[in-house]
Amino acid sequence: MTNRPKPQPGILEIAPYVPGRSQAAAGQKAIKLSSNESPLGASPQAIAAYKGVGDHLEIYPEGSSAVLREALAEVHGLDGSRIVCGNGSDDLLHLLAQCYIGDGDEAVMSQYGFSVYPIVTEAAGGRIVMAPESDFVASVDSILAAVSERTRIVFLANPNNPTGTYLGASEVRRLQAGLRPDVLLVLDSAYAEYVTTSDYSVGVDLVERADNVVMVRTFSKMGLAAARVGWLYGPAHVADALNRIRGPFNVNLGGQLAAAAATRDVDFTRKLARYNAQWRDWLSAQLGSNQMRVVPSQANFIMVLFAEPAHADAAFEALLAKGLIVRQVGSSYGIANGLRISIGPEAAMRAVADVLKNMVFG
Numbered sequence: 143m144t145n146r147p148k149p150q151p152g153i154l155e156i157a158p159y160v161p162g163r164s165q166a167a168a169g170q171k172a173i174k175l176s177s178n179e180s181p182l183g184a185s186p187q188a189i190a191a192y193k194g195v196g197d198h199l200e201i202y203p204e205g206s207s208a209v210l211r212e213a214l215a216e217v218h219g220l221d222g223s224r225i226v227c228g229n230g231s232d233d234l235l236h237l238l239a240q241c242y243i244g245d246g247d248e249a250v251m252s253q254y255g256f257s258v259y260p261i262v263t264e265a266a267g268g269r270i271v272m273a274p275e276s277d278f279v280a281s282v283d284s285i286l287a288a289v290s291e292r293t294r295i296v297f298l299a300n301p302n303n304p305t306g307t308y309l310g311a312s313e314v315r316r317l318q319a320g321l322r323p324d325v326l327l328v329l330d331s332a333y334a335e336y337v338t339t340s341d342y343s344v345g346v347d348l349v350e351r352a353d354n355v356v357m358v359r360t361f362s363k364m365g366l367a368a369a370r371v372g373w374l375y376g377p378a379h380v381a382d383a384l385n386r387i388r389g390p391f392n393v394n395l396g397g398q399l400a401a402a403a404a405t406r407d408v409d410f411t412r413k414l415a416r417y418n419a420q421w422r423d424w425l426s427a428q429l430g431s432n433q434m435r436v437v438p439s440q441a442n443f444i445m446v447l448f449a450e451p452a453h454a455d456a457a458f459e460a461l462l463a464k465g466l467i468v469r470q471v472g473s474s475y476g477i478a479n480g481l482r483i484s485i486g487p488e489a490a491m492r493a494v495a496d497v498l499k500n501m502v503f504g
C-alpha cells in the first residue's frame with residue numbers, strides 16, 4: 143500500500159466532474175435535458191464532413207487544426223494564428239491552468255461558476271477562490287475583491303452554466319480594467335451562440351485590446367458534443383505558450399472537419415439560436431408560477447428555483463418518471479433547490495411544463 147505510485151498532492155482531493163445523467167428507468171425511452179446539448183441536433187454539413195473521414199484512419203490529422211482555424215478566422219473575422227483548438231474546451235481550460243498556475247497560486251471564479259474551473263486549477267497545484275454572487279449573477283466587485291497577490295487566472299463563464307445569467311459588455315470591461323496586467327482573464331463564452339441580449343460581448347474586442355484576455359469557445363453546445371472540439375482566441379504570447387504544451391494532435395480529424403463545416407454553416411447556427419430563444423422564452427414564462435422561479439437565462443437551458451430542496455427533488459423524480467432527464471444542481475453547485483433544464487425538442491418542452499405546472503408541493 144505505501145510503496146506504490148502516488149498522484150501529486152491534492153489530486154485525490156479533487157471531486158470528479160459529474161456529467162448530466164443520461165438514463166431514465168430501465169427500458170424507458172428517455173429525453174436528455176441534462177447536458178445542454180443542441181436542441182436541433184448537428185448541422186447536416188458537419189455530419190457529412192464527419193462521415194467522410196473513415197477511409198484513412200491510419201493517417202495522423204494535421205496537428206494545428208489549420209482547416210478549422212481558417213474557417214473560424216474567416217467567419218468570425220479573427221487572426222487565425224492566434225486561435226488554438228482543443229479536444230473540447232475542457233482541454234483548453236486544463237492547458238491554461240497548466241501554463242499559468244503553479245503550486246500555491248490562486249484562480250478566482252464566481253460562486254456558481256462552471257464546475258470544471260476548480261478541477262483544472264487544483265490539478266495544476268493551485269487553489270480556487272470563490273467570489274460571492276448576488277441572486278445568481280456574477281459580481282465584478284466581488285471578483286476583484288477576491289483577487290490577491292497569488293492570483294494568476296480569473297475564470298468567467300459568460301453566460302454562466304448552471305445559472306444562465308450573464309454580465310454585460312461594460313461590466314466585463316470594468317472587470318478587465320480592474321485586474322493587474324499579469325492576471326489572465328479567461329472569458330468562457332461556451333453559450334455565445336444562444337445569447338439574444340444586445341448588451342453582450344463575446345470577448346473578441348477585449349482580446350484585441352488587452353494582453354491578458356483570452357476567449358474560450360466550444361462546439362459542444364451547438365450540435366457537436368460527441369466530436370469534442372473547443373477553441374480559444376487570445377494574444378500571440380498565450381497561443382505560443384499553449385502550442386508548446388498541447389497534445390501535438392489534440393483535435394481528431396473528424397472533429398476538425400465537422401467543426402469547420404459547422405462554422406461555415408451559419409444558417410444552421412442562426413436557426414439554432416432562433417429555435418432556442420423561442421422555447422427558452424416559452425418555458426421560462428410557463429414555469430414562473432406554482433412556487434417556482436426561473437432565473438433569466440441567455441443560454442440554451444434555464445435554471446428553475448423551487449421553494450425548498452425537497453420540492454426540487456420531487457420535481458426531478460416526477461420528470462424522470464416521464465422519461466425527462468434534467469440536471470440537479472445541488473451536489474455540484476450547492477443550489478439544492480434548483481434544477482437545470484436544457485432547451486430541447488418542442489414535445490419535451492411541453493411535457494416538462496405540463497409536469498411542473500401540475501406538481502402539488504406538500
Ligand SMILES: *Cc1c(COP(=O)(O)O)cnc(C)c1O
Binds near residue numbers: 256370
Ligand atoms: C459545456 C461547457 C464547457 C465545456 O465544453 P466542452 O464540451 O469541453 O467543449 C465549457 N464551459 C462551460 C461554461 C460549459 O458549460
